[in-house]
Amino acid sequence: MDAALWAIGRGTGVVGLVALTLAVLLGIVTRSGRPLPGLPRFAITLVHRNLSLVACVFVLIHVVALFFDSFAQLTLLDFVVPFFGSFLPFWQGLGTVAVDLLIAVTVTALLRNRLGLRAFRLVHWLTYALWPIALAHAIGNGTDGTSPWFLWLAGISTLAVVAALSWRVSARFVEFRSVRTGETS
Amino acid sequence: MAARRFESTGSTGTLLHIDWTRCDGRGLCTELLGDQLDRDEWGYPLARVDSGSLEARDRSNVPIPADQQDAAADAVALCPVQALRLVPRP
Ligand code: SF4
Numbered sequence: 001m002d003a004a005l006w007a008i009g010r011g012t013g014v015v016g017l018v019a020l021t022l023a024v025l026l027g028i029v030t031r032s033g034r035p036l037p038g039l040p041r042f043a044i045t046l047v048h049r050n051l052s053l054v055a056c057v058f059v060l061i062h063v064v065a066l067f068f069d070s071f072a073q074l075t076l077l078d079f080v081v082p083f084f085g086s087f088l089p090f091w092q093g094l095g096t097v098a099v100d101l102l103i104a105v106t107v108t109a110l111l112r113n114r115l116g117l118r119a120f121r122l123v124h125w126l127t128y129a130l131w132p133i134a135l136a137h138a139i140g141n142g143t144d145g146t147s148p149w150f151l152w153l154a155g156i157s158t159l160a161v162v163a164a165l166s167w168r169v170s171a172r173f174v175e176f177r178s179v180r181t182g183e184t185s
Numbered sequence: 186m187a188a189r190r191f192e193s194t195g196s197t198g199t200l201l202h203i204d205w206t207r208c209d210g211r212g213l214c215t216e217l218l219g220d221q222l223d224r225d226e227w228g229y230p231l232a233r234v235d236s237g238s239l240e241a242r243d244r245s246n247v248p249i250p251a252d253q254q255d256a257a258a259d260a261v262a263l264c265p266v267q268a269l270r271l272v273p274r275p
Contacts, residue, residue: 033212041213
């Protein structure tokens with residue numbers, strides 16, 4: 001049983017991180033206001049949202065599986081308060097921070113149309129902290145965290161996110177930028 | 186997103202109101218409501234002139250046909266800056 005929980009915990013952690021990475025990338029595309037080949041703008045928004053929810057589901061399974069695993073020795077406290085873990089408390093704590101951020105970002109995103117744009121946007125920016133924290137947690141805490149295939153995955157994901165971010169802050173990011181003037185952010 | 190298809194395409198009692206102070210011209214609504222909305226040269230949505238707007242020049246209040254109600258509701262929900270509202274037709 002423990003072996004199964006451990007395997008589930010590992011697998012869902014990796015899949016959750018991949019889903020999160022794709023969600024971040026599509027979130028940046030959403031913000032640009034541009035369509036992708038074969039994917040109109042509203043579809044990008046929907047896929048961004050659904051991938052984020054998929055990531056949440058995998059993270060939930062990840063956390064619950066490891067809660068019942070006897071080696072990880074998680075307590076309920078470790079779900080919300082970081083750095084009290086018994087196994088690699090720092091790296092596990094990063095996972096807890098990531099979960100807290102994920103909850104905040106997801107809840108405010110689901111309530112976006114009721115919360116108002118400013119609150120939503122402020123909290124949503126936390127994703128830029130959430131993603132690297134989740135990645136660091138995976139590398140530092142994961143059973144496979146430092147195995148070559150995972151480091152390759154982490155490297156490619158980082159490259160993709162950094163590339164998307166540089167595009168995000170570049171002048172040509174927003175569609176119609178060239179014909180609009182005086183637009184910020 | 187499967188918009189239900191009705192036989193009737195007559196306008197209903199709702200208007201899609203575009204709040205110009207908020208709209209960022211991201212173009213989701215123009216994709217979802219291609220028959221009702223056009224994009225100007227800066228990417229902002231405009232009611233199509235032939236869409237039967239109440240007042241001829243009122244291009245920020247778009248009459249929504251019955252078979253586009255779902256699409257309009259989707260557009261309201263998906264607009265990234267909450268610039269759209271469905272309002273009852275006066
Ligand atoms: S979806 Fe919203 S921001 Fe985008 S063009 Fe339509 S009203 Fe403007």
